[in-house]
Amino acid sequence: MGLFRLDFIDLTTEIEAPAALVFDFFKKVEDWPSWARGIKATRRVSKGDWGVGFRFSFSPAFLPFPLGTKVIEYEEGRRIAWGLRTPVASLVHSFSFEPAAEGRCRVRQLEFAEGLLAILCRPLRGKIEAFDRGLARDFQAAVLRAAGRP
Numbered sequence: 398m399g400l401f402r403l404d405f406i407d408l409t410t411e412i413e414a415p416a417a418l419v420f421d422f423f424k425k426v427e428d429w430p431s432w433a434r435g436i437k438a439t440r441r442v443s444k445g446d447w448g449v450g451f452r453f454s455f456s457p458a459f460l461p462f463p464l465g466t467k468v469i470e471y472e473e474g475r476r477i478a479w480g481l482r483t484p485v486a487s488l489v490h491s492f493s494f495e496p497a498a499e500g501r502c503r504v505r506q507l508e509f510a511e512g513l514l515a516i517l518c519r520p521l522r523g524k525i526e527a528f529d530r531g532l533a534r535d536f537q538a539a540v541l542r543a544a545g546r547p
Contacts, residue, residue, distance in 0.1 A: 403522060405508040406529035408509050410537050414544040415443050416502040422440035422540050427535045435531045440465065447471060458522040466490075486513040490529075506533055515524035 412419055424447050435458045435504045442452035442465065450511045451468040458512035470478035470491065490508040508529055509516045518525065 401512055401515040403510045403518055404501075405518075405522065405525045406533075407505075407507050408530065408533055409503055409505045410533050411497060411499070412504060413546055414502060414535050414540050414541050415500045416494050416496040417474055418544060419502040419504060419540050421538070422454045422543055423477070423494075423536070424494065429455065433532055433535045435459070435528045435535070447477065456527055459521075459528060481514070483512075486515075487511040488514045488518065504533075504536070 408412070426441060429436045435455040436456055439455045440453060440463070442454060443450070445451075449468055449471050452465065454465040455462040456463040459472060466479045467481075468477060468479045469482060469489070470476060476491065476493045478489055480489040481487060484490065485494050488508075488510045491506070493503075493505040493507075495503045495505070499545065506529060508525065509515075
């Protein structure tokens with residue numbers, strides 16, 4: 398499906414906090430609106446903890462409606478990806494958490510669309526990129542505050 402691919406972000410941020418703390422902080426989906434300026438609201442759809450199949454919705458500030466999504470990849474402490482994959486269209490937003498030296502964590506955020514969704518998302522590319530970059534900045538700042546670092 399690589400014929401039509403639209404990349405929104407591929408950004409690695411290093412955070413001065415242990416990877417386990419960073420991962421656990423990210424999983425608190427109910428708290429996202431308190432630290433992410435680009436998210437108006439979130440809602441757990443699934444009961445229980447994160448894993449493949451976990452469903453939630455969030456309302457980006459640049460859209461007038463919430464986006465429902467499902468976790469499609471999950472590795473405790475290491476990786477979360479949500480979105481949609483079909484033979485004709487994909488939209489995937491992933492976060493990888495990798496321990497770095499001296500209690501730090503590297504967070505890689507990757508989002509892309511392929512196939513029909515790449516075509517449909519093209520008009521929103523700038524807004525999605527800005528949302529993703531803002532999310533990375535806000536996440537880093539919130540984790541540092543939670544870890545007691547300036």
